[in-house]
Amino acid sequence: MEKNEKYLRAKKKVQMLKAFYLHLTLYILVNILLFVINLSSDAGNWWFLYPLGGWGIGILAHGISTFAYGNFGSAWEERKIKEYMDKDQ
Structure with missing residues (x-):
């Protein structure tokens, strides 16, 4: 059963990477x-x-959540627990 669980975790990680x-x-x-x-318009400013910048913040957050998942995933949670x-004993 553990082999199947590892496969599902790996598949989820690949899906997260693909989405990122x-x-x-x-x-x-x-x-x-x-x-x-913007270059072709005569706006006069760099709108x-x-x-x-706004979308870049979203990309940064998506990247952190994607790549930090490997370090702080369920295996990390189990070790910490x-x-x-x-x-406590």
């Missing part, structure tokens, strides 16, 4: 498009920086 890379790709493509639109239970 898709999000990052869309971020880059859309912001390149916004930059080109594309606002969505770039065991550690505190051992200290």
